[in-house]
Amino acid sequence: MVLRAPRTPLELCELDEPRPSGRDVLLEVLACGVCRTDLHIVDGELERPKLPLVPGHEIVGRVVRVGGEVVDLQVGQRVGVPWLGWTDGSCRFCRRGQENLCDAARFTGYTIDGGYAELALADERYCLELPERYSDLEAAPLLCAGLIGYRTYRLAGPDAEHLGIYGFGAAAHLVAQVAVAEGRRVYAFTRPDDAAGQAFAVRLGATWAGGSDSAPPHALDAALIFAPVGALVPIALQATVKGGVVVSGGIHMSDIPGFPYRLLWEERSVRSVANLTRADGQQFMRIAGEVPLKVSVSEFRLEDANVALDRLRGGQVEGAAVLWSAA
Numbered sequence: 001m002v003l004r005a006p007r008t009p010l011e012l013c014e015l016d017e018p019r020p021s022g023r024d025v026l027l028e029v030l031a032c033g034v035c036r037t038d039l040h041i042v043d044g045e046l047e048r049p050k051l052p053l054v055p056g057h058e059i060v061g062r063v064v065r066v067g068g069e070v071v072d073l074q075v076g077q078r079v080g081v082p083w084l085g086w087t088d089g090s091c092r093f094c095r096r097g098q099e100n101l102c103d104a105a106r107f108t109g110y111t112i113d114g115g116y117a118e119l120a121l122a123d124e125r126y127c128l129e130l131p132e133r134y135s136d137l138e139a140a141p142l143l144c145a146g147l148i149g150y151r152t153y154r155l156a157g158p159d160a161e162h163l164g165i166y167g168f169g170a171a172a173h174l175v176a177q178v179a180v181a182e183g184r185r186v187y188a189f190t191r192p193d194d195a196a197g198q199a200f201a202v203r204l205g206a207t208w209a210g211g212s213d214s215a216p217p218h219a220l221d222a223a224l225i226f227a228p229v230g231a232l233v234p235i236a237l238q239a240t241v242k243g244g245v246v247v248s249g250g251i252h253m254s255d256i257p258g259f260p261y262r263l264l265w266e267e268r269s270v271r272s273v274a275n276l277t278r279a280d281g282q283q284f285m286r287i288a289g290e291v292p293l294k295v296s297v298s299e300f301r302l303e304d305a306n307v308a309l310d311r312l313r314g315g316q317v318e319g320a321a322v323l324w325s326a327a
Contacts, residue, residue, distance in 0.1 A: 006044030032115030033058025059115030141320035145170035152249030156222035167227025180205035234259035
């Protein structure tokens with residue numbers, strides 16, 4: 001599936017088979033998650049994508065061919081490919097362990113062709129080992145919803161007993177389970193009229209679930225925002241205690257409206273998450289191997305990628321949407 005121009009439907013077409021060289025591996029795509037970031041790219045909200053572009057950065061694939069310099073992966077091995085596809089290793093951010101901020105980074109399904117396809121190339125150094133307990137469809141959302149959700153969750157700090165989550169979609173439904181497993185109390189915020197989403201959150205262990213226009217029954221130590229709605233930032237600040245933190249886990253968000261300083265005062269803070277590191281991926285996959293996450297998946301055929309994106313855009317997907325190909 002190819003994006004020719006922003007704000008146009010993806011096209012089903014046949015491309016030349018990619019040829020791996022160097023540290024690249026050629027993967028048979030077994031499944032690929034449909035992420036809200038894909039929507040931001042297709043809808044023209046993220047600038048300068050590679051065009052034409054094969055989207056998709058939650059790739060579960062099996063190695064079918066390797067480049068001449070590959071040392072760690074073998075033909076037949078199942079691996080995951082996340083958003084971070086390459087870094088230069090030499091800029092100041094890479095040198096201090098912040099490769100997620102690399103000046104020259106390349107991103108799967110954005111500046112590198114991704115997994116809305118039958119075959120995909122990936123640099124073996126940025127592939128992740130996947131826990132065996134998850135099927136191909138279940139493993140796909142772990143590669144962005146899980147990884148970015150986990151990085152966002154970590155920035156809430158180790159002492160956030162009462163944790164608010166705004167926007168209960170693919171990332172939230174995974175990170176909520178990790179938080180509950182670690183003994184935290186989760187308060188889930190959905191669209192005000194989304195009773196099904198609220199019931200879904202409670203089934204996954206949330207202490208309370210309600211609309212984003214509601215106050216939680218207990219003040220929050222931290223809040224995670226996964227909905228791309230800037231107006232949620234002052235709402236979340238108002239719900240947090242002194243010294244609390246609000247973390248935005250999205251790559252794109254509508255403008256944050258003005259708000260009174262008193263909401264930020266008393267050492268509250270607002271942070272954002274950008275991309276991920278390979279260390280994040282390895283750590284989260286270990287956790288996913290230990291904590292039996294219930295991954296809620298809505299399946300779509302590869303050729304129905306536009307349908308999946310439309311349903312995600314309309315808030316009609318419970319958990320995560322995942323593409324698969326019968327080829």
